[in-house]
Amino acid sequence: MKKYLLDTHVVLWIAENSPKISQEARQVLRKDDLKYVSIASAWEVAIKISKGNFDLTGGLAEFYKIIDYNALEILPVKREYLSRLTDMPFIHKDPFDRLIVAASIVEEMTIITADENIHKYSVPWVW
Helix, strand or coil, X not given: XXXXXXXXXXXXXXXXXXXXXXXXXXXXXXXXXXXXXXXHHHHHHHHHHHCCCCCCCCHHHHHHHHHHHCXXXXXXXXXXXXXXXXXXXCCCCCHHHHHHHHHHHHHCCXXXXXXXXXXXXXXXXXX
16 A cells, blocks of 8 residues: 655645646545645644735634545654755755655655655655
């Protein structure tokens, strides 16, 4: 069974049934494989909400409802991910996305993302 790590925007687009989600990503999301969301994504959403840069009707609780409704598992931050960050090239400047990449490397997960900067890393991804 494959393991997938969803980027933050993918979680939000699932809730909207957004046409921005590629057909390949939709096919993967329908499978019974294991799907995860990094706690870093919740952290990112919380910061954007507090700065007024993001409007999510139910706030952070709504983000967690999306995760639960779609049977996604929350992936905690492990010290191995942070150690991996020190060896990664500085392609992506977003610290949350860098942490997602590091987690995917350590846990051998495929990232589901439209983010072209993540696609530049040597990690498996779907879009």
